[in-house]
Amino acid sequence: MAEEVGRALGLPLSPGRLAAGAGAAVLAMERATGADRERAAAYLETLFLKAGIAAGRMEEVRRCLYRMHGERHLWCSVADGTGAALDRLRQAGLRLGIISNSDGRVAAALEAAGLRHHFDVVVDSALVGVEKPDPAIFRAALEALEVAPAEALYVGDLYEVDVLGARAAGMEAVLLAPAGAIAAGECRAVPSIGALADDLLQGGLC
Ligand SMILES: [Mg+2]
Structure with a gap:
């Protein structure tokens, strides 16, 4: 840029x-x-x-x-260690999905980033006609994954969009945020997907 x-x-x-x-x-x-x-x-x-x-x-x-x-999709940078962390989560038997407020290109952006194969389901707001924080988009992903809200955990980087939306759909939510982010005191927060994988696989969030 x-x-x-x-x-x-x-x-x-x-x-x-x-x-x-x-x-x-x-x-x-x-x-x-x-x-x-x-x-x-x-x-x-x-x-x-x-x-x-x-x-x-x-x-x-x-x-x-x-x-x-x-x-090309500008929201395309991938934090170090993300692919390896997603691999660990899948190997542990978790089903993974994406819920993105996007423009119909999120699956292609994931493909370009080499991450698409980690996910069972990709829900793009432009394709389903509803966007976060509307709980309907979270329910659409849960139905596609065949997972109940109480068995699911959502991670996202905007408190009002991701955390409040996921909670409205009955899910627990974790904020992906750097230390000191303004909403981090309102909910569980992790600095990276790698840190989230560590917490989940050690039983910290399950
Ligand atoms: Mg986001």
């Missing part, structure tokens, strides 16, 4: 400078209200503002990101 947006704006913009605003961008996303589209916009705008891009150039930033997102 740094390279392409920098080129489009005719400004030098390094990945490191863009990444420096990631903490502030996560906070802006947590504080934003509305659907995931608004939260994603708050995240991205904060990221570029913190990198020193003038507010008056945000429309150009948005246009560039929109074009890039059309070419």
Whole structure:
């Protein structure tokens, strides 16, 4: 994103400078209200503002990101150790599913990231016509997995969207959040999928 947006704006913009605003961008996303589209916009705008891009150039930033997102799903970075942790969970006999507020491309994005094969079920909001936090989308995944809500655990990174939505569908929920995230005091929280796998396989959350 740094390279392409920098080129489009005719400004030098390094990945490191863009990444420096990631903490502030996560906070802006947590504080934003509305659907995931608004939260994603708050995240991205904060990221570029913190990198020193003038507010008056945000429309150009948005246009560039929109074009890039059309070419390949921008929400595609995978934290280290995620695939190995998913392997461990599956080997322990758990059934895994994805519930994503997306645009119909989440299965392809998972495939591109090399993660699709870990999941029994992938539910994409654009394909089922309902999005988190509506409990209906959580129920759709549970039905496809043939798992009762009380036997399921949901992990997601937005408290109001993921944790409250999953609870409304009768599931326990865990927040995927860095230490110090504003909602982490409201529920169980883990810093990574690897840490969640450790907790689950040691019986900490089951
Ligand atoms: Mg999320």
